Amino acid sequence: xxxxxxxxxxxxxxxxxxxxxxxxxxxxxxxxxxxxxxxxxxxxxxxxxxxxxxxxxxxxxxxxxxxxxxxxxxxxxxxxxxxxxxxxxxxxxxxxxxxxxxxxxxxxxxxxxxxxxxxxxxxxxxxxxxxxxxxxxxxxxxxxxxxxxxxxxxxxxxxxxxxxxxxxxxxxxxxxxxxxxxxxxxxxxxxxxxxxxxxxxxxxxxxxxxxxxxxxxxxxxxxxxxxxxxxxxxxxxxxxxxxxxxxxxxxxxxxxxxxxxxxxxxxxxxxxxxxxxxxxxxxxxxxxxxxxxxxxxxxxxxxxxxxxxxx
Amino acid sequence: xxxxxxxxxxxxxxxxxxxxxxxxxxxxxxxxxxxxxxxxxxxxxxxxxxxxxxxxxxxxxxxxxxxxxxxxxxxxxxxxxxxxxxxxxxxxxxxxxxxxxxxxxxxxxxxxxxxxxxxxxxxxxxxxxxxxxxxxxxxxxxxxxxxxxxxxxxxxxxxxxxxxxxxxxxxxxxxxxxxxxxxxxxxxxxxxxxxxxxxxxxxxxxxxxxxxxxxxxxxxxxxxxxxxxxxxxxxxxxxxxxxxxxxxxxxxxxxxxxxxxxxxxxxxxxxxxxxxxxxxxxxxxxxxxxxxxxxxxxxxxxxxxxxxxxxxxxxxxxxxxxxxxxxxxxxxxxxxxxxx
Amino acid sequence: xxxxxxxxxxxxxxxxxxxxxxxxxxxxxxxxxxxxxxxxxxxxxxxxxxxxxxxxxxxxxxxxxxxxxxxxxxxxxxxxxxxxxxxxxxxxxxxxxxxxxxxxxxxxxxxxxxxxxxxxxxxxxxxxxxxxxxxxxxxxxxxxxxxxxxxxxxxxxxxxxxxxxxxxxxxxxxxxxxxxxxxxxxxxxxxxxxxxxxxxxxxxxxxxxxxxxxxxxxxxxxxxxxxxxxxxxxxxxxxxxxxxxxxxxxxxxxxxxxxxxxxxxxxx
Numbered sequence: 040x041x042x043x044x045x046x047x048x049x050x051x052x053x054x055x056x057x058x059x060x061x062x063x064x065x066x067x068x069x070x071x072x073x074x075x076x077x078x079x080x081x082x083x084x085x086x087x088x089x090x091x092x093x094x095x096x097x098x099x100x101x102x103x104x105x106x107x108x109x110x111x112x113x114x115x116x117x118x119x120x121x122x123x124x125x126x127x128x129x130x131x132x133x134x135x136x137x138x139x140x141x142x143x144x145x146x147x148x149x150x151x152x153x154x155x156x157x158x159x160x161x162x163x164x165x166x167x168x169x170x171x172x173x174x175x176x177x178x179x180x181x182x183x184x185x186x187x188x189x190x191x192x193x194x195x196x197x198x199x200x201x202x203x204x205x206x207x208x209x210x211x212x213x214x215x216x217x218x219x220x221x222x223x224x225x226x227x228x229x230x231x232x233x234x235x236x237x238x239x240x241x242x243x244x245x246x247x248x249x250x251x252x253x254x255x256x257x258x259x260x261x262x263x264x265x266x267x268x269x270x271x272x273x274x275x276x277x278x279x280x281x282x283x284x285x286x287x288x289x290x291x292x293x294x295x296x297x298x299x300x301x302x303x304x305x306x307x308x309x310x311x312x313x314x315x316x317x318x319x320x321x322x323x324x325x326x327x328x329x330x331x332x333x334x335x336x337x338x339x340x341x342x343x344x345x346x347x348x349x350x
Numbered sequence: 351x352x353x354x355x356x357x358x359x360x361x362x363x364x365x366x367x368x369x370x371x372x373x374x375x376x377x378x379x380x381x382x383x384x385x386x387x388x389x390x391x392x393x394x395x396x397x398x399x400x401x402x403x404x405x406x407x408x409x410x411x412x413x414x415x416x417x418x419x420x421x422x423x424x425x426x427x428x429x430x431x432x433x434x435x436x437x438x439x440x441x442x443x444x445x446x447x448x449x450x451x452x453x454x455x456x457x458x459x460x461x462x463x464x465x466x467x468x469x470x471x472x473x474x475x476x477x478x479x480x481x482x483x484x485x486x487x488x489x490x491x492x493x494x495x496x497x498x499x500x501x502x503x504x505x506x507x508x509x510x511x512x513x514x515x516x517x518x519x520x521x522x523x524x525x526x527x528x529x530x531x532x533x534x535x536x537x538x539x540x541x542x543x544x545x546x547x548x549x550x551x552x553x554x555x556x557x558x559x560x561x562x563x564x565x566x567x568x569x570x571x572x573x574x575x576x577x578x579x580x581x582x583x584x585x586x587x588x589x590x591x592x593x594x595x596x597x598x599x600x601x602x603x604x605x606x607x608x609x610x611x612x613x614x615x616x617x618x619x620x621x622x623x624x625x626x627x628x629x630x631x632x633x634x635x636x637x638x639x640x641x642x643x644x645x646x647x648x649x650x651x652x653x654x655x656x657x658x659x660x661x662x663x664x665x666x667x668x669x670x671x672x673x674x675x676x677x678x679x680x681x682x683x684x685x686x687x688x689x690x
Numbered sequence: 691x692x693x694x695x696x697x698x699x700x701x702x703x704x705x706x707x708x709x710x711x712x713x714x715x716x717x718x719x720x721x722x723x724x725x726x727x728x729x730x731x732x733x734x735x736x737x738x739x740x741x742x743x744x745x746x747x748x749x750x751x752x753x754x755x756x757x758x759x760x761x762x763x764x765x766x767x768x769x770x771x772x773x774x775x776x777x778x779x780x781x782x783x784x785x786x787x788x789x790x791x792x793x794x795x796x797x798x799x800x801x802x803x804x805x806x807x808x809x810x811x812x813x814x815x816x817x818x819x820x821x822x823x824x825x826x827x828x829x830x831x832x833x834x835x836x837x838x839x840x841x842x843x844x845x846x847x848x849x850x851x852x853x854x855x856x857x858x859x860x861x862x863x864x865x866x867x868x869x870x871x872x873x874x875x876x877x878x879x880x881x882x883x884x885x886x887x888x889x890x891x892x893x894x895x896x897x898x899x900x901x902x903x904x905x906x907x908x909x910x911x912x913x914x915x916x917x918x919x920x921x922x923x924x925x926x927x928x929x930x931x932x933x934x935x936x937x938x939x940x941x942x943x944x945x946x947x948x949x950x951x952x953x954x955x956x957x958x
Binding site: 426432437440502 | 850852856857858859860861870874
């Protein structure tokens with residue numbers, strides 16, 4: 040073996056020795072590239088955008104006036120814009136609740152009953168739609184909801200077209216056709232984000248130890264009681280984790296309501312239109328703050344409920 | 351041991367803090383070359399941190415460490431002629447047994463034929479042959495232990511560190527490995543530093559034992575020293591079982607007014623007590639059959655004490671007997687106990 | 691308790707959920723073969739393979755596909771490096787601000803994509819950065835980091851810290867330890883994370899519309915068709931193609947991480 044003193048030399052190895060001796064410096068070296076990337080590229084852009092919400096658009100020249108003003112924020116509070124916000128948040132909340140209800144049986148079955156190859160198949164059957172193309176999924180619904188498409192055909196075969204006509208005649212949820220109504224938008228949102236809810240709920244359920252359920256049964260609880268008092272509370276962080284996705288994704292989406300839905304704007308569309316056709320970056324920036332604020336509150340709330348462990 | 355003796359590991363007033371926790375608190379230590387040295391203590395007593403300070407996984411907050419007369423602080427673990435057998439063995443799961451053992455040679459640039467030959471030698475040294483191509487996952491606990499040993503020995507380290515190496519093995523295997531380690535130590539003449547919380551293991555294997563408590567060494571000595579002449583109440587209670595008498599009680603047992611240790615096996619019962627310096631009447635409270643011995647609870651002077659009686663000496667509870675012990679069996683010590 | 695089995699209601703609702711998830715995807719597949727070229731008529735009047743040939747001969751689709759693959763490859767490469775570094779740093783150590791760092795990592799995925807997109811776009815404008823492959827990659831890598839990070843951090847946590855110590859202890863330096871011990875143990879997780887990042891980037895449209903300028907990735911090509919349908923049958927074929935391109939990496943990622951669990955679990 041070579042001598043200790045001999046092996047101590049060498050420039051690079053000296054650097055590594057230092058790193059080993061000082062774990063804090065080592066940590067900083069590891070963290071610097073990702074933090075710089077996210078800090079400069081992402082946060083930098085984000086703050087630059089938010090700062091622009093304090094500028095304003097000159098209505099006549101269409102030029103952005105780079106002076107501090109709150110006028111853009113006042114503009115955001117206009118009733119038409121508030122309508123957009125309320126509509127979007129309501130939709131996001133409804134989609135989240137609906138996905139939570141739809142996800143639970145699938146997640147529960149996959150976590151508690153599926154075994155071996157069946158479990159793998161279940162997992163893949165949920166993973167596939169989650170990762171498969173967002174646009175393809177939206178496109179599928181365009182095909183389904185088209186006038187000459189499947190849903191008309193199915194309704195015709197079942198002979199319940201009158202029922203749909205009655206449904207479409209209802210205020211708010213109805214419309215000229217399913218693909219031009221709130222209901223259509225709602226269905227597509229639910230469909231596209233459903234896998235994002237299933238997976239966290241499933242992983243939360245999987246972490247409920249089997250003997251806890253046995254203990255509950257042993258202590259005399261009916262399956263219904265066990266579900267209510269043991270399983271549901273333990274799975275709840277998973278539901279919250281899933282809802283972060285369903286909620287946030289709905290808040291920011293501008294493509295689905297554009298393809299399937301009425302003419303009313305959602306938040307994403309408003310941002311898109313303001314920065315694009317209207318060229319009003321300040322108002323677009325102010326609009327962007329709304330989902331950030333909502334998500335910020337939501338994340339803080341979710342963190343309190345321990346949802347990050349279920350991600 | 352080689353003479354004149356060389357110091358293998360030297361600690362001078364070494365301290366290691368983790369935040370506000372003083373894991374190691376002013377330790378002085380000298381381990382001689384060729385010694386089988388045990389660091390014994392309860393969990394959290396600082397013994398493992400001391401081992402990691404020798405290996406280089408930790409750096410001292412203050413103090414000075416030397417390994418074979420060379421300053422060790424600031425030296426990365428890969429630059430020390432010290433190798434470790436880890437508590438969980440830390441075998442590389444993606445490598446075969448042979449590649450695991452040859453790893454240290456590979457990273458030093460030893461050619462493949464050479465390092466495989468030496469790895470096979472190391473494996474035969476620990477009596478594990480014909481397993482070269484297996485993965486760690488395919489081995490039993492005892493076999494993994496041997497691979498870990500071979501892997502650490504193949505580099506011919508100056509000091510071999512063993513971190514609770516037998517903790518994960520069952521009793522029979524543990525006894526076999528204790529013997530095996532003694533054999534390897536004699537055969538190789540290396541310095542072994544062994545961390546354990548099992549006092550029996552430390553006493554039976556080591557040349558010298560350091561007893562740790564709360565980040566400090568409370569006593570260093572041969573196993574006989576530690577067992578028969580504990581300097582503090584903590585050592586008496588932690589190493590073996592002992593009847594610890596308070597300064598008030600000790601005079602009634604023939605001692606002086608100090609904290610005093612009286613080992614159960616020193617208390618003889620019945621005719622065996624006749625020849626002893628100190629004799630007293632005692633009441634038998636309870637007896638537990640333990641195979642080779644009968645653990646007997648006696649009441650002497652109103653104080654309950656444990657004694658070890660031969661297996662043949664069955665005594666029913668409530669009987670009065672004569673008990674006795676040698677004056678030398680009473681060992682006065684400092685009153686420091688285990689504070690939690 | 692478990693052998694008791696599930697109730698019929700649970701079985702049916704789970705099954706119903708899966709049908710709901712997969713039915714629309716099956717319909718896409720069916721439509722790619724329809725003989726009807728002008729509308730979305732159901733059931734298709736006949737089946738044909740001709741649209742695959744038509745799509746094959748479309749240079750605009752090839753150009754979009756090439757761009758998407760290039761962007762996804764570069765973004766994945768960047769995300770692999772940055773995500774692995776972050777995972778190595780955060781997997782074991784606890785330090786002040788650690789929670790904030792992990793929040794920063796998931797933020798690009800947790801905040802609506804449109805905000806990431808518009809923020810990047812206005813930053814590019816402020817810096818007078820022309821739109822290019824580079825600007826698209828910048829956006830994609832940002833949200834791909836967390837995908838790699840999630841895969842890598844899980845594996846790092848399962849990797850016993852004593853393995854790295856053992857490697858140093860046996861004389862290896864930091865590079866040798868990374869190459870011979872760390873990489874083989876996290877390799878499959880990185881590959882899986884990389885595959886998922888690739889699929890995510892290949893498919894991304896929301897951020898891309900803001901960062902692409904005049905460039906057309908495959909999802910942007912599709913979006914244009916969705917908004918103003920011109921080539922319905924070709925769009926159907928492209929939809930199937932996109933499904934196929936994302937399908938295999940996801941399947942591979944699943945098998946890779948599965949096996950990884952098996953190996954790591956067996957070594958304990």
